[in-house]
Amino acid sequence: MILQTNDLSKSFGGLKAVSNVSLGIKENAIHSILGPNGAGKTTLFNLITGAIAPANGSVHFKGKEITGWSPDKLATIGVVRTFQRTSIFRHLSVLENVSLAIRSRRGLNYKVRISREVDDSVNEEAFKCLHDVGLDKRDGILADKLAHGYQRALDIAIGLALKPMLILMDEPLAGMSRGDREGIADLILKLRNELGLTIVIVEHDVGMVMKLSDTITVMQHGRIIAEGAPEAIREDENVKKAYLHGSFAT
Ligand SMILES: Nc1ncnc2c1ncn2[C@@H]1O[C@H](COP(=O)(O)OP(=O)(O)OP(=O)(O)O)[C@@H](O)[C@H]1O
Ligand SMILES: [Mg+2]
Incomplete structure:
Protein backbone atom coordinates (compact mmCIF):
# COMPACT_ATOMS: atom_id res chain seq x y z
CA MET A 1 0.00 0.00 0.00
CA VAL A 79 1.26 13.84 -1.77
CA VAL A 80 -0.82 16.53 -3.43
CA ARG A 81 -4.48 17.49 -3.27
CA THR A 82 -6.28 19.28 -6.06
CA PHE A 83 -9.06 21.73 -5.36
CA GLN A 84 -11.86 22.83 -7.58
CA ARG A 85 -10.30 25.83 -9.33
CA THR A 86 -9.43 27.49 -6.03
CA SER A 87 -5.70 27.21 -6.71
CA ILE A 88 -5.95 29.11 -10.01
CA PHE A 89 -4.91 32.76 -10.30
CA ARG A 90 -7.57 33.98 -12.68
CA HIS A 91 -5.72 37.03 -13.97
CA LEU A 92 -2.52 35.22 -14.85
CA SER A 93 -1.94 33.21 -18.01
CA VAL A 94 -2.21 29.45 -18.10
CA LEU A 95 1.59 29.15 -18.31
CA GLU A 96 2.18 31.66 -15.50
CA ASN A 97 -0.14 29.69 -13.22
CA VAL A 98 1.92 26.53 -13.64
CA SER A 99 5.28 28.36 -13.59
CA LEU A 100 4.37 29.91 -10.25
CA ALA A 101 3.70 26.48 -8.77
CA ILE A 102 7.06 25.23 -10.06
CA ARG A 103 8.90 28.27 -8.68
CA SER A 104 7.18 27.70 -5.37
CA ARG A 105 8.27 24.05 -5.33
CA ARG A 106 11.85 25.06 -6.14
CA GLY A 107 11.82 27.80 -3.49
CA LEU A 108 12.27 30.57 -6.07
CA ASN A 109 9.21 32.68 -5.24
CA TYR A 110 11.02 35.29 -3.18
CA LYS A 111 14.02 35.64 -5.46
CA VAL A 112 14.06 39.10 -7.03
CA ARG A 113 16.39 38.06 -9.82
CA ILE A 114 16.24 34.74 -11.55
CA SER A 115 18.82 33.89 -14.20
CA ARG A 116 17.65 33.38 -17.74
CA GLU A 117 18.71 29.77 -17.46
CA VAL A 118 16.55 29.07 -14.41
CA ASP A 119 13.66 30.97 -15.95
CA ASP A 120 13.90 28.85 -19.11
CA SER A 121 14.02 25.62 -17.15
CA VAL A 122 10.93 26.65 -15.13
CA ASN A 123 9.06 27.42 -18.36
CA GLU A 124 10.18 24.18 -19.95
CA GLU A 125 8.90 22.22 -17.00
CA ALA A 126 5.64 24.20 -17.02
CA PHE A 127 5.13 23.38 -20.69
CA LYS A 128 5.60 19.72 -19.93
CA CYS A 129 2.88 19.88 -17.23
CA LEU A 130 0.58 21.67 -19.67
CA HIS A 131 1.33 19.08 -22.33
CA ASP A 132 0.44 16.29 -19.88
CA VAL A 133 -3.04 17.76 -19.40
CA GLY A 134 -3.53 18.82 -23.04
CA LEU A 135 -3.22 22.57 -22.44
CA ASP A 136 0.13 23.26 -24.14
CA LYS A 137 -1.55 25.10 -27.02
CA ARG A 138 -3.39 27.37 -24.59
CA ASP A 139 -0.36 28.54 -22.61
CA GLY A 140 -0.86 32.26 -23.27
CA ILE A 141 -4.57 32.47 -22.47
CA LEU A 142 -5.72 34.17 -19.27
CA ALA A 143 -6.87 31.47 -16.86
CA ASP A 144 -10.13 33.36 -16.45
CA LYS A 145 -10.89 33.00 -20.15
CA LEU A 146 -10.44 29.24 -20.23
CA ALA A 147 -13.53 27.08 -20.72
CA HIS A 148 -14.72 25.32 -17.58
CA GLY A 149 -13.31 21.89 -18.46
CA TYR A 150 -9.91 23.37 -19.25
CA GLN A 151 -9.85 25.21 -15.91
CA ARG A 152 -10.18 21.86 -14.17
CA ALA A 153 -7.33 20.57 -16.35
CA LEU A 154 -5.25 23.62 -15.36
CA ASP A 155 -5.94 22.88 -11.72
CA ILE A 156 -4.55 19.39 -12.31
CA ALA A 157 -1.51 20.83 -14.15
CA ILE A 158 -0.80 23.02 -11.10
CA GLY A 159 -0.94 19.84 -9.01
CA LEU A 160 1.48 18.12 -11.43
CA ALA A 161 3.89 21.04 -11.02
CA LEU A 162 4.47 19.78 -7.48
CA LYS A 163 5.73 16.44 -8.89
N1 LIG B 1 -16.12 21.75 10.06
C1 LIG B 1 -17.21 21.06 10.41
N2 LIG B 1 -17.90 21.37 11.53
C2 LIG B 1 -18.99 20.66 11.90
N3 LIG B 1 -19.48 19.60 11.21
C3 LIG B 1 -18.82 19.25 10.09
C4 LIG B 1 -17.67 19.95 9.63
N4 LIG B 1 -17.24 19.36 8.49
C5 LIG B 1 -18.09 18.34 8.25
N5 LIG B 1 -19.04 18.27 9.19
C6 LIG B 1 -20.11 17.26 9.28
O1 LIG B 1 -19.48 15.99 9.20
C7 LIG B 1 -20.25 15.10 8.39
C8 LIG B 1 -19.41 14.61 7.23
O2 LIG B 1 -19.20 15.69 6.34
P1 LIG B 1 -18.34 15.59 5.02
O3 LIG B 1 -18.27 16.93 4.44
O4 LIG B 1 -17.06 14.90 5.33
O5 LIG B 1 -19.25 14.62 4.13
P2 LIG B 1 -19.12 14.25 2.58
O6 LIG B 1 -19.17 12.77 2.52
O7 LIG B 1 -17.93 14.91 1.99
O8 LIG B 1 -20.46 14.85 1.99
P3 LIG B 1 -20.76 15.48 0.53
O9 LIG B 1 -20.96 14.31 -0.38
O10 LIG B 1 -22.03 16.23 0.75
O11 LIG B 1 -19.61 16.34 0.13
C9 LIG B 1 -21.49 15.88 7.97
O12 LIG B 1 -22.55 15.57 8.84
C10 LIG B 1 -21.06 17.33 8.12
O13 LIG B 1 -22.15 18.15 8.37
MG1 LIG C 1 -17.66 16.32 0.43
Whole structure:
Protein backbone atom coordinates (compact mmCIF):
# COMPACT_ATOMS: atom_id res chain seq x y z
CA MET A 1 0.00 0.00 0.00
CA ILE A 2 1.36 3.43 -0.91
CA LEU A 3 -1.06 5.18 1.48
CA GLN A 4 -2.56 3.66 4.61
CA THR A 5 -4.82 5.13 7.25
CA ASN A 6 -5.33 3.29 10.53
CA ASP A 7 -8.38 3.87 12.71
CA LEU A 8 -8.64 7.47 11.61
CA SER A 9 -11.38 9.31 13.53
CA LYS A 10 -12.76 12.82 13.86
CA SER A 11 -15.91 14.08 15.58
CA PHE A 12 -17.63 17.44 15.30
CA GLY A 13 -19.49 17.94 18.56
CA GLY A 14 -21.30 14.66 19.08
CA LEU A 15 -21.18 13.71 15.40
CA LYS A 16 -18.67 11.08 14.35
CA ALA A 17 -17.81 12.46 10.90
CA VAL A 18 -15.05 9.87 10.37
CA SER A 19 -15.03 6.82 12.59
CA ASN A 20 -12.17 4.29 12.74
CA VAL A 21 -11.43 4.41 9.06
CA SER A 22 -8.63 2.10 7.93
CA LEU A 23 -8.07 2.61 4.26
CA GLY A 24 -5.31 1.16 2.09
CA ILE A 25 -4.48 2.62 -1.32
CA LYS A 26 -2.46 0.50 -3.74
CA GLU A 27 0.35 2.07 -5.72
CA ASN A 28 -0.65 3.15 -9.26
CA ALA A 29 -4.35 2.56 -8.53
CA ILE A 30 -7.35 4.75 -9.19
CA HIS A 31 -9.20 4.39 -5.90
CA SER A 32 -12.54 6.13 -5.41
CA ILE A 33 -14.41 6.99 -2.24
CA LEU A 34 -18.17 6.92 -2.69
CA GLY A 35 -20.96 7.62 -0.25
CA PRO A 36 -24.11 9.64 0.29
CA ASN A 37 -23.95 13.32 1.32
CA GLY A 38 -22.47 13.74 4.78
CA ALA A 39 -20.82 10.28 4.74
CA GLY A 40 -17.50 11.79 5.80
CA LYS A 41 -15.61 11.65 2.49
CA THR A 42 -14.32 15.24 2.50
CA THR A 43 -13.49 15.02 6.20
CA LEU A 44 -11.44 11.89 5.45
CA PHE A 45 -9.55 13.86 2.76
CA ASN A 46 -9.06 16.72 5.22
CA LEU A 47 -7.59 14.31 7.76
CA ILE A 48 -5.24 12.71 5.22
CA THR A 49 -4.05 16.02 3.79
CA GLY A 50 -3.50 17.82 7.07
CA ALA A 51 -6.36 20.33 6.72
CA ILE A 52 -7.73 19.10 10.06
CA ALA A 53 -6.09 17.04 12.79
CA PRO A 54 -7.44 13.58 13.59
CA ALA A 55 -8.71 12.86 17.11
CA ASN A 56 -6.98 9.52 16.80
CA GLY A 57 -5.53 7.19 14.24
CA SER A 58 -2.63 7.54 11.84
CA VAL A 59 -1.73 8.06 8.21
CA HIS A 60 1.29 6.45 6.54
CA PHE A 61 2.71 7.14 3.09
CA LYS A 62 5.20 4.58 1.77
CA GLY A 63 5.58 3.30 5.30
CA LYS A 64 6.42 6.72 6.78
CA GLU A 65 4.06 8.28 9.29
CA ILE A 66 2.62 11.54 7.94
CA THR A 67 -0.26 12.08 10.37
CA GLY A 68 -1.12 15.77 10.65
CA TRP A 69 1.52 16.93 8.13
CA SER A 70 0.75 20.27 6.49
CA PRO A 71 -0.14 20.38 2.78
CA ASP A 72 3.27 22.02 2.00
CA LYS A 73 5.18 19.33 3.81
CA LEU A 74 3.09 16.60 2.16
CA ALA A 75 3.87 18.08 -1.25
CA THR A 76 7.60 17.66 -0.60
CA ILE A 77 7.15 13.88 -0.37
CA GLY A 78 4.74 13.67 -3.32
CA VAL A 79 1.26 13.84 -1.77
CA VAL A 80 -0.82 16.53 -3.43
CA ARG A 81 -4.48 17.49 -3.27
CA THR A 82 -6.28 19.28 -6.06
CA PHE A 83 -9.06 21.73 -5.36
CA GLN A 84 -11.86 22.83 -7.58
CA ARG A 85 -10.30 25.83 -9.33
CA THR A 86 -9.43 27.49 -6.03
CA SER A 87 -5.70 27.21 -6.71
CA ILE A 88 -5.95 29.11 -10.01
CA PHE A 89 -4.91 32.76 -10.30
CA ARG A 90 -7.57 33.98 -12.68
CA HIS A 91 -5.72 37.03 -13.97
CA LEU A 92 -2.52 35.22 -14.85
CA SER A 93 -1.94 33.21 -18.01
CA VAL A 94 -2.21 29.45 -18.10
CA LEU A 95 1.59 29.15 -18.31
CA GLU A 96 2.18 31.66 -15.50
CA ASN A 97 -0.14 29.69 -13.22
CA VAL A 98 1.92 26.53 -13.64
CA SER A 99 5.28 28.36 -13.59
CA LEU A 100 4.37 29.91 -10.25
CA ALA A 101 3.70 26.48 -8.77
CA ILE A 102 7.06 25.23 -10.06
CA ARG A 103 8.90 28.27 -8.68
CA SER A 104 7.18 27.70 -5.37
CA ARG A 105 8.27 24.05 -5.33
CA ARG A 106 11.85 25.06 -6.14
CA GLY A 107 11.82 27.80 -3.49
CA LEU A 108 12.27 30.57 -6.07
CA ASN A 109 9.21 32.68 -5.24
CA TYR A 110 11.02 35.29 -3.18
CA LYS A 111 14.02 35.64 -5.46
CA VAL A 112 14.06 39.10 -7.03
CA ARG A 113 16.39 38.06 -9.82
CA ILE A 114 16.24 34.74 -11.55
CA SER A 115 18.82 33.89 -14.20
CA ARG A 116 17.65 33.38 -17.74
CA GLU A 117 18.71 29.77 -17.46
CA VAL A 118 16.55 29.07 -14.41
CA ASP A 119 13.66 30.97 -15.95
CA ASP A 120 13.90 28.85 -19.11
CA SER A 121 14.02 25.62 -17.15
CA VAL A 122 10.93 26.65 -15.13
CA ASN A 123 9.06 27.42 -18.36
CA GLU A 124 10.18 24.18 -19.95
CA GLU A 125 8.90 22.22 -17.00
CA ALA A 126 5.64 24.20 -17.02
CA PHE A 127 5.13 23.38 -20.69
CA LYS A 128 5.60 19.72 -19.93
CA CYS A 129 2.88 19.88 -17.23
CA LEU A 130 0.58 21.67 -19.67
CA HIS A 131 1.33 19.08 -22.33
CA ASP A 132 0.44 16.29 -19.88
CA VAL A 133 -3.04 17.76 -19.40
CA GLY A 134 -3.53 18.82 -23.04
CA LEU A 135 -3.22 22.57 -22.44
CA ASP A 136 0.13 23.26 -24.14
CA LYS A 137 -1.55 25.10 -27.02
CA ARG A 138 -3.39 27.37 -24.59
CA ASP A 139 -0.36 28.54 -22.61
CA GLY A 140 -0.86 32.26 -23.27
CA ILE A 141 -4.57 32.47 -22.47
CA LEU A 142 -5.72 34.17 -19.27
CA ALA A 143 -6.87 31.47 -16.86
CA ASP A 144 -10.13 33.36 -16.45
CA LYS A 145 -10.89 33.00 -20.15
CA LEU A 146 -10.44 29.24 -20.23
CA ALA A 147 -13.53 27.08 -20.72
CA HIS A 148 -14.72 25.32 -17.58
CA GLY A 149 -13.31 21.89 -18.46
CA TYR A 150 -9.91 23.37 -19.25
CA GLN A 151 -9.85 25.21 -15.91
CA ARG A 152 -10.18 21.86 -14.17
CA ALA A 153 -7.33 20.57 -16.35
CA LEU A 154 -5.25 23.62 -15.36
CA ASP A 155 -5.94 22.88 -11.72
CA ILE A 156 -4.55 19.39 -12.31
CA ALA A 157 -1.51 20.83 -14.15
CA ILE A 158 -0.80 23.02 -11.10
CA GLY A 159 -0.94 19.84 -9.01
CA LEU A 160 1.48 18.12 -11.43
CA ALA A 161 3.89 21.04 -11.02
CA LEU A 162 4.47 19.78 -7.48
CA LYS A 163 5.73 16.44 -8.89
CA PRO A 164 3.26 14.25 -7.04
CA MET A 165 3.28 10.49 -6.66
CA LEU A 166 -0.23 10.50 -5.24
CA ILE A 167 -3.00 12.96 -6.04
CA LEU A 168 -6.20 13.29 -4.03
CA MET A 169 -9.08 14.88 -5.94
CA ASP A 170 -12.31 15.97 -4.28
CA GLU A 171 -15.15 15.86 -6.83
CA PRO A 172 -13.03 16.50 -9.94
CA LEU A 173 -16.06 16.08 -12.21
CA ALA A 174 -18.51 18.23 -10.24
CA GLY A 175 -20.40 20.96 -12.06
CA MET A 176 -19.22 19.96 -15.52
CA SER A 177 -20.96 19.04 -18.74
CA ARG A 178 -21.00 15.42 -19.88
CA GLY A 179 -18.30 16.10 -22.49
CA ASP A 180 -16.03 17.89 -20.02
CA ARG A 181 -16.50 15.09 -17.49
CA GLU A 182 -15.34 12.57 -20.05
CA GLY A 183 -12.33 14.73 -20.89
CA ILE A 184 -11.25 14.90 -17.24
CA ALA A 185 -11.95 11.18 -16.76
CA ASP A 186 -9.64 10.44 -19.73
CA LEU A 187 -7.03 12.73 -18.21
CA ILE A 188 -7.24 10.91 -14.86
CA LEU A 189 -6.68 7.59 -16.68
CA LYS A 190 -3.71 9.07 -18.51
CA LEU A 191 -2.13 10.30 -15.26
CA ARG A 192 -2.33 6.77 -13.92
CA ASN A 193 -1.37 4.89 -17.10
CA GLU A 194 1.30 7.16 -18.56
CA LEU A 195 2.67 9.11 -15.61
CA GLY A 196 2.38 6.25 -13.12
CA LEU A 197 0.50 8.28 -10.51
CA THR A 198 -1.74 6.93 -7.79
CA ILE A 199 -5.08 8.72 -7.68
CA VAL A 200 -7.66 8.91 -4.91
CA ILE A 201 -10.98 10.42 -5.92
CA VAL A 202 -14.10 11.49 -4.06
CA GLU A 203 -16.83 11.73 -6.65
CA HIS A 204 -20.64 11.59 -6.86
CA ASP A 205 -20.79 10.60 -10.53
CA VAL A 206 -21.32 6.89 -9.86
CA GLY A 207 -21.21 5.93 -13.55
CA MET A 208 -17.78 7.55 -14.02
CA VAL A 209 -16.51 6.12 -10.74
CA MET A 210 -17.51 2.63 -11.91
CA LYS A 211 -15.69 3.13 -15.21
CA LEU A 212 -12.51 4.68 -13.81
CA SER A 213 -11.80 2.91 -10.55
CA ASP A 214 -9.76 -0.15 -9.74
CA THR A 215 -11.09 -0.12 -6.21
CA ILE A 216 -14.04 1.63 -4.60
CA THR A 217 -14.53 2.29 -0.90
CA VAL A 218 -18.07 3.18 0.15
CA MET A 219 -18.63 5.24 3.30
CA GLN A 220 -21.77 5.96 5.26
CA HIS A 221 -22.10 7.76 8.61
CA GLY A 222 -18.32 8.09 8.86
CA ARG A 223 -17.56 4.40 8.42
CA ILE A 224 -16.48 2.14 5.59
CA ILE A 225 -19.46 -0.05 4.67
CA ALA A 226 -18.03 -1.75 1.58
CA GLU A 227 -14.82 -2.01 -0.42
CA GLY A 228 -13.90 -3.81 -3.60
CA ALA A 229 -13.83 -3.81 -7.37
CA PRO A 230 -16.58 -1.86 -9.18
CA GLU A 231 -18.54 -4.99 -10.13
CA ALA A 232 -18.62 -6.20 -6.53
CA ILE A 233 -19.67 -2.77 -5.22
CA ARG A 234 -22.52 -2.60 -7.72
CA GLU A 235 -23.96 -5.83 -6.24
CA ASP A 236 -23.21 -5.10 -2.59
CA GLU A 237 -26.28 -5.23 -0.35
CA ASN A 238 -24.97 -2.64 2.15
CA VAL A 239 -24.28 -0.23 -0.69
CA LYS A 240 -27.74 -0.72 -2.17
CA LYS A 241 -29.24 -0.02 1.26
CA ALA A 242 -27.12 3.11 1.76
CA TYR A 243 -28.34 4.48 -1.54
CA LEU A 244 -31.96 3.40 -1.05
CA HIS A 245 -33.19 6.95 -0.73
CA GLY A 246 -30.78 8.38 -3.24
CA SER A 247 -29.70 7.23 -6.63
CA PHE A 248 -27.13 4.58 -7.39
CA ALA A 249 -27.82 4.68 -11.10
CA THR A 250 -24.98 3.18 -13.09
N1 LIG B 1 -16.12 21.75 10.06
C1 LIG B 1 -17.21 21.06 10.41
N2 LIG B 1 -17.90 21.37 11.53
C2 LIG B 1 -18.99 20.66 11.90
N3 LIG B 1 -19.48 19.60 11.21
C3 LIG B 1 -18.82 19.25 10.09
C4 LIG B 1 -17.67 19.95 9.63
N4 LIG B 1 -17.24 19.36 8.49
C5 LIG B 1 -18.09 18.34 8.25
N5 LIG B 1 -19.04 18.27 9.19
C6 LIG B 1 -20.11 17.26 9.28
O1 LIG B 1 -19.48 15.99 9.20
C7 LIG B 1 -20.25 15.10 8.39
C8 LIG B 1 -19.41 14.61 7.23
O2 LIG B 1 -19.20 15.69 6.34
P1 LIG B 1 -18.34 15.59 5.02
O3 LIG B 1 -18.27 16.93 4.44
O4 LIG B 1 -17.06 14.90 5.33
O5 LIG B 1 -19.25 14.62 4.13
P2 LIG B 1 -19.12 14.25 2.58
O6 LIG B 1 -19.17 12.77 2.52
O7 LIG B 1 -17.93 14.91 1.99
O8 LIG B 1 -20.46 14.85 1.99
P3 LIG B 1 -20.76 15.48 0.53
O9 LIG B 1 -20.96 14.31 -0.38
O10 LIG B 1 -22.03 16.23 0.75
O11 LIG B 1 -19.61 16.34 0.13
C9 LIG B 1 -21.49 15.88 7.97
O12 LIG B 1 -22.55 15.57 8.84
C10 LIG B 1 -21.06 17.33 8.12
O13 LIG B 1 -22.15 18.15 8.37
MG1 LIG C 1 -17.66 16.32 0.43
